[in-house]
Amino acid sequence: MTTTTLAKAINDGLRHALSTDPSVLLLGEDIGRLGGVFRVTDGLCADFGPARVVDTPLGEAGIVGTAVGLAMRGYRPVCEIQFDGFVYPAVNQIISQLAKYRHRSGGRIAMPVVIRIPYGGGIGSIEHHSESPEAYFAHTPGLKVVTCATPGDAFTMIGQAVSSDDPVIFLEPKRRYWTKGELNGAPPLDLHRARTVRTGSDLTLVAYGPLVAPALEAARIAEEEGRSVEVIDLRSLAPLDTDTVMASVLRTGRLVVTHEASRTHGIGAEITARVQEEAFYALEAPVLRVTGYDTPYPPSRLEEDWLPGVDRMLDAVDRSLAH
Amino acid sequence: MPRTSAKTKDRHDPIQLLTPQGEAVTDARLPFDPSGADLPALYRDMVLARRLDTEAIALQRQGELGLWPSLFGQEAAQIGAARALRPADMVFPTYREHGVAWCRGLDPASLLGLFRGTTLGGWDPRDVNFNLYTLVIGAQTLHAVGYAMGIVRDTGRITGTDRGRDTGSDFADPAVEHPVDPADPTDPTDPAVLAFLGDGALSEGETNEAFIWATTQSLPVVFFCQNNQWAISAPYSVQSTVPVAQRAAGFGLPGIRVDGNDVLACLAATRSALHTARTGGGPTLIEAFTYRRNAHTTADDASRYRETAEEKEWAAKDPISRVRDHLVNTGAADPAYFAGIEAEAQTFAEGLRSRCRALPEPDPALPFEHTYAEMTPELRRQLAEHRAYLTSLREMSDLSGERA
Numbered sequence: 001m002t003t004t005t006l007a008k009a010i011n012d013g014l015r016h017a018l019s020t021d022p023s024v025l026l027l028g029e030d031i032g033r034l035g036g037v038f039r040v041t042d043g044l045c046a047d048f049g050p051a052r053v054v055d056t057p058l059g060e061a062g063i064v065g066t067a068v069g070l071a072m073r074g075y076r077p078v079c080e081i082q083f084d085g086f087v088y089p090a091v092n093q094i095i096s097q098l099a100k101y102r103h104r105s106g107g108r109i110a111m112p113v114v115i116r117i118p119y120g121g122g123i124g125s126i127e128h129h130s131e132s133p134e135a136y137f138a139h140t141p142g143l144k145v146v147t148c149a150t151p152g153d154a155f156t157m158i159g160q161a162v163s164s165d166d167p168v169i170f171l172e173p174k175r176r177y178w179t180k181g182e183l184n185g186a187p188p189l190d191l192h193r194a195r196t197v198r199t200g201s202d203l204t205l206v207a208y209g210p211l212v213a214p215a216l217e218a219a220r221i222a223e224e225e226g227r228s229v230e231v232i233d234l235r236s237l238a239p240l241d242t243d244t245v246m247a248s249v250l251r252t253g254r255l256v257v258t259h260e261a262s263r264t265h266g267i268g269a270e271i272t273a274r275v276q277e278e279a280f281y282a283l284e285a286p287v288l289r290v291t292g293y294d295t296p297y298p299p300s301r302l303e304e305d306w307l308p309g310v311d312r313m314l315d316a317v318d319r320s321l322a323h
Numbered sequence: 324m325p326r327t328s329a330k331t332k333d334r335h336d337p338i339q340l341l342t343p344q345g346e347a348v349t350d351a352r353l354p355f356d357p358s359g360a361d362l363p364a365l366y367r368d369m370v371l372a373r374r375l376d377t378e379a380i381a382l383q384r385q386g387e388l389g390l391w392p393s394l395f396g397q398e399a400a401q402i403g404a405a406r407a408l409r410p411a412d413m414v415f416p417t418y419r420e421h422g423v424a425w426c427r428g429l430d431p432a433s434l435l436g437l438f439r440g441t442t443l444g445g446w447d448p449r450d451v452n453f454n455l456y457t458l459v460i461g462a463q464t465l466h467a468v469g470y471a472m473g474i475v476r477d478t479g480r481i482t483g484t485d486r487g488r489d490t491g492s493d494f495a496d497p498a499v500e501h502p503v504d505p506a507d508p509t510d511p512t513d514p515a516v517l518a519f520l521g522d523g524a525l526s527e528g529e530t531n532e533a534f535i536w537a538t539t540q541s542l543p544v545v546f547f548c549q550n551n552q553w554a555i556s557a558p559y560s561v562q563s564t565v566p567v568a569q570r571a572a573g574f575g576l577p578g579i580r581v582d583g584n585d586v587l588a589c590l591a592a593t594r595s596a597l598h599t600a601r602t603g604g605g606p607t608l609i610e611a612f613t614y615r616r617n618a619h620t621t622a623d624d625a626s627r628y629r630e631t632a633e634e635k636e637w638a639a640k641d642p643i644s645r646v647r648d649h650l651v652n653t654g655a656a657d658p659a660y661f662a663g664i665e666a667e668a669q670t671f672a673e674g675l676r677s678r679c680r681a682l683p684e685p686d687p688a689l690p691f692e693h694t695y696a697e698m699t700p701e702l703r704r705q706l707a708e709h710r711a712y713l714t715s716l717r718e719m720s721d722l723s724g725e726r727a
């Protein structure tokens with residue numbers, strides 16, 4: 001077993017992809033000599049050269065737009081967007097072009113492009129450095145949107161994302177970059193599958209990315225109070241693995257969904273709707289959401305309280321179980 | 324008397340009016356009478372701007388700020404450009420223009436709030452006509468253009484579009500030949516806009532859109548690009564194969580390349596370009612060729628991507644010491660003057676430190692209150708939920724405090 005950080009696990013995954021598939025190339029600002037501002041691409045330029053690990057000009061539309069063209073020539077570009085808040089200049093290329101090529105070309109043109117985005121808050125950054133943009137992308141047909149919570153998943157999922165013939169928005173929970181874990185622990189799951197990371201019988205707690213660890217912590221504390229909480233790591237936000245969520249809710253009868261992104265029209269809303277459509281009679285309590293508020297991400301002095309954390313999750317568990 | 328530099332100038336040689344040795348020179352491409360500049364005052368501005376920077380870095384190291392983008396090495400570019408402005412002109416900065424903020428009269432402590440995490444803005448841009456810092460690269464160039472469109476509409480004045488103009492040359496718009504005296508009564512009083520950007524920002528689509536809008540409508544906006552040669556780890560060669568100023572020609576606006584470590588050249592070029600803007604001559608792109616002497620921000624490690632030899636070379640072109648040499652050599656300032664400024668900088672730094680620590684902590688309601696003009700019913704519910712949660716947290720910690 002190898003123990004490594006989440007950032008290093010992605011680095012290893014990219015290294016593996018670069019060495020096994022000559023059509024893979026990396027594009028991004030500062031990903032070469034600097035190794036990216038989070039050092040996720042550290043050493044890759046030195047080993048694979050600047051033609052495969054490309055330091056691009058400072059333009060996100062350019063990074064994604066050229067990836068579209070490269071994909072047409074049979075390449076598999078992996079783009080790095082430096083921070084979540086800087087993906088928006090590229091959104092036109094992502095939503096209008098990248099997501100729609102397969103459909104527009106009647107299935108003839110594939111877009112095997114990965115867009116890696118360090119995302120989420122909790123690291124004391126300034127504005128535009130802590131955004132959770134997943135719902136914008138998950139709302140766009142044609143895109144796969146995934147996020148990893150552990151080094152093991154990070155390693156396998158980046159490989160699967162690169163091999164995918166569809167465009168993948170690969171969200172990296174930046175506050176988890178430095179957390180360590182096993183590289184070859186759990187057997188790899190398909191990219192679109194959710195994972196039950198802790199079993200329980202009283203309530204289902206659904207989380208993803210940065211909030212999987214706090215959700216597990218909440219479940220651990222709940223257990224001390226005699227409550228058995230099942231925790232599901234969604235892993236994939238589009239497509240959603242509703243089978244795993246539904247099977248759990250049918251057993252527990254209670255559901256709490258948590259994410260950092262603001263509440264309204266978020267991933268939690270979609271899961272809530274699906275569960276009430278398909279598992280209405282199994283529910284013992286209303287589905288609850290523990291999310292960021294419907295405000296811009298606050299200045300960092302406020303983020304600790306603003307972000308959904310263990311305490312707010314436990315409150316929701318209490319409220320659900322009070323029914 | 325200033326002499327003309329004997330060296331034949333390449334068109335792309337940056338215009339210099341004060342050499343690194345502190346000698347005043349002239350350049351036919353940018354006629355300027357140095358008596359129109361208050362060099363001792365410019366010197367003071369640069370010293371205080373650098374001190375602000377040094378203090379902010381120290382505060383970051385002490386954990387008082389989360390991050391700081393240093394201006395070290397870019398004092399002349401910022402002070403020169405800023406001192407060409409009039410109060411009614413509007414400035415659109417990036418996130419590094421602390422020296423410009425200083426010249427605009429913005430309370431320097433309010434700059435710190437953004438980097439301390441107490442605010443996402445921290446001041447009213449209209450107070451001193453200095454916009455909020457913009458962290459998303461290039462975005463502010465379009466805001467500057469829109470603001471300039473507003474000025475044209477409000478003043479109803481004739482623009483270059485109305486009278487037609489030759490946009491063929493990359494230097495020497497006629498107005499550039501007109502040495503501008505800030506006190507010149509014939510200089511129109513209409514406001515103009517000064518937008519700052521980095522060399523990396525030139526690669527963003529939005530910046531290129533800004534140039535197109537500004538030129539086709541001949542707007543009163545000046546784009547001041549501090550080419551500090553690096554966009555984090557990317558050298559300028561990643562962004563372009565031609566000098567910044569030369570890129571202007573393709574858009575149809577004049578490009579002026581000045582020595583960005585020469586406060587006089589930066590002042591003269593900006594004054595001239597602002598005059599062009601005010602008189603309906605349209606936009607100008609100024610390239611201040613300079614160097615970012617520190618890492619990109621306090622979170623960056625420049626040793627990973629650049630050589631110390633380059634850093635040494637630029638240390639020898641320091642923007643402040645050349646003004647000091649000039650003042651000493653010409654007898655314009657005596658040791659008492661420099662000692663006075665040093666003492667002022669010391670007091671300034673001490674004040675900044677204590678004011679940083681005293682910056683008010685934000686109220687948890689802040690994001691809720693300022694998301695919309697009026698809080699929506701849903702946000703009111705969410706704020707109540709949040710307040711109840713914070714109260715329960717406090718009660719919990721009080722309880723555990725009692726137990727302990």
Ligand SMILES: Cc1ncc(C[n+]2csc(CCOP(=O)(O)OP(=O)(O)O)c2C)c(N)n1
Nearest residue numbers: 082086458459460521522523524553554555
């Ligand atoms: C749209 C966008 N992309 C990426 C970034 C990350 N980033 C911050 S500063 C910077 C380099 C900017 O270089 P330049 O424009 O030359 O300005 P300088 O910082 O050198 O003054 C980058 C890539 C950003 N802030 N915004």
